[in-house]
Amino acid sequence: MSKQELSPTELLSQPLTLPCGLLLPNRLVKCPMQETLAEAPFFDPPISKFKNLYGQWSESNYGLIITGQVQIDIRFLSIAGDVVCHSNALSSPHFEKWKEWAEIAQSHGTPTIVQLAHPGRMSPTGAGNRPSDMPALCPSSVPVNLSDKWLEKFAIQSLLGTPKAMDLQDIEEAIEGWKNGARVSKAAGFKGIQLHGAHGFLLSQFLSPHTNRRTDVYGGSPEGRMKLLKRLVTEIRAEFPAPFCLSVKLNSGDYMEKGGLSQDEALEQVRWLTTCGMVDFVEISGGNAEQKNSGLHRSFGAQSLTVAPKIKESTRIRESYFTEFAERVAQIPGTKCPLQLSGGFRSRTGMADAIASGACDLIGLGRTAVLEPDIPKRLLLNTEREDDEALAMPHIIKGQWLSNMIPIKVVGSGLPIQFFYFNMRRLGNGLKSDPDKSIPGLVISSIVETLRSGITVTLQRIVETLGWTPKVQKVE
Ligand SMILES: Cc1cc2nc3c(=O)[nH]c(=O)nc-3n(C[C@H](O)[C@H](O)[C@H](O)COP(=O)(O)O)c2cc1C
Structure with missing residues (x-):
């Protein structure tokens, strides 16, 4: 039966076998989203919380789960709470946590892959175990610039500083970090990995002429x-042949930035990935924290649909924000691997239409997987629910006026994404998401949380100083 003859539910329920042979039971993918649940000093997978969070995703019939980004170097986190893959993970007690995580996520048969990342210049001082005077890394020493206003410049400089241009040894260390991440993921029982090349993180900093002004082999031209x-794709594929799954996530939005990628260069990058025969699927999403005055959440988009759109033959729904770019990618001749499109999907009909039109093969669900983690099973793949009621709740957050009022945009525009972190932490703590939480409510909760943990830490220090409990043994 052709794609056009299938109903939206049938289209989304179709299995897909990736080039490596991994069978995805359906087309809905839980997007990578950093959970902000790991804790200092080791930032290991927090198993008791992941039992709640990944336990829910695992029993909800996604076709694939991509974990939140795992940092490959404990010195460079993008946010306190990122999971870290330690360089000695395979031969240390850290490894047990990895095995447990792989088991929880795949306990109902959903294949799961680990997203491996390095934030590059997006690593704030204080996030990660590095001395306070050690700068973040970047292909070239280009600081993040969110605004020309002095207050904003001061805030961003205090938070992120000026990154150090990576030397060849830094690059080799990062490559080894990604390879170690792949080794640990495979040994733990995950089905593969995804390289995070989107959202202005290190790999995307290398891809963009705005942040990569190098003149050596790693820059200077689109090829450089x-x-x-x-190198990462080639060397990881050589070490981990099929059935290990290798995916790459890229941005479609970088080329919209002044001084960033041209659309042609972005397409050429995707062309190489989809035709090289080494990558099992490419995820395309939007968003870059440097997009002026937007912040990541807003650049992912938020629509106010209240009724699921009807599929008409003459008009494509274009619910996703990046469909146009994906359609150009899908037309690349010789494409050998499937595409996942993430960003803005809410209705069953919109998702099915993106697949039927040939724009993509897989549908990524990010914010929806936080607000309604069980949505594939309960609604989108449920044949008892009609198309016009198969619509996820909006991604619009209450009380956004507070974000708009804050004069320092880096703080104001960062608040909406905190709403989703907050809700993921709720899921991790065994609670339901709270879609009604407003931005002002969030700010009050985080002040209370900070005060509470400040008091706890102070009490712990007093207890330790008085010698009442043994100090934590360092594993690394
Ligand atoms: C709270 C949150 C955390 C995210 N963390 C990551 C991440 O770790 N890695 C990544 O590639 N994208 C991350 N994203 C982006 C999502 O994977 C996805 O591309 C984006 O949310 C758009 O999809 P949506 O419209 O379904 O939310 C994150 C998004 C949110 C909302």
Whole structure:
């Protein structure tokens, strides 16, 4: 039966076998989303919380789960709470946690892959175990610039500082970090990995002429800017052949930025990935924290649909924000691997239409998987629910006026994404998401949380100083 003859539910329920042979039971993918649940000093997978969070996703019939980003170097986190893959993970007690995580996520048969990341210049001082005077890394020493206003410049400089241009040893260390991440993921029982090349993180900093002004082999031309990603794909594939799944996530939005990628260069990067025969699927999403005055959440988009759109043959729904770019990618001749499109999907009909039109093969669900973690099973793949009621709740957050009022945009525009972190932490703590939480409510909760943990830490220090309990043994 052709795609056009299938109902939206049938289309989304179709299995897909990736080039590596991994069978995905359906087309809905839980997007990578950093959970902000790991704790200092080791930032290991927090198993008791992941039992709640990944336990829910695992029993909800996604076709694939991609974990939140795992940092490959404990010195460089993007936010306190990121999971870290330690360089000695395979031969240390950290490894048990990894095995447990793989088991929880796949306990109902959903294949799961680990997203491996390095934030590059997006690593704030204080996030990660590095001395306070050690700068973040970037292909070239280009600081993040969110605004020309002095207050904003001061805030961003205090938070992120000026990154150090990576030397060749830094690059080799990062490559080894990604390979170690792949080794640990495979040994733990995960089905593969995804390289995070989107959202302005290190790999995307290498791909963009705005942040990569190098003149050596890792820069200087479109070919040079691709060199690091090409090396990673080639070397990881050589070490981990099929059935290990290798995916790459890229941005479709970088080329919209002044001084960033041209659309042609972005397409060429995707063309190499989809035709090189080494990648099992490419995820395309939007968003870059540097997009002026937007912040990541807003650049992912938020629509106010209240009724699921009807599929008409003459008009495509274009619910996703990046369909146009994905359609250009899908037309690349010789494409050998499926595409996942993430960003803005809410209705069953919109998702099915993106697949039927040939724009993509897999549908990524990010914010929806936080607000309604069970949505594939309960609604989208449920044949008892009609198309016009198969619509996820909006991603619009209450009380956004507070974000708009805050004069320092880096703080104001960062608040909406905190709403989703907050809700993921609720899920991790065994609670339901709270879609009604407003931004002002969130700010009050985080002040209370900070005060409470401040008091706890102070009490712990007093207890330790008085010698009442043994100090934590360092594993690394
Ligand atoms: C709270 C939150 C955390 C995210 N963390 C990551 C991440 O770790 N890695 C990544 O590639 N994308 C991350 N994203 C982006 C999502 O994977 C996805 O591309 C984006 O949310 C758009 O999809 P949506 O419209 O369904 O939310 C994150 C998004 C949110 C809302």
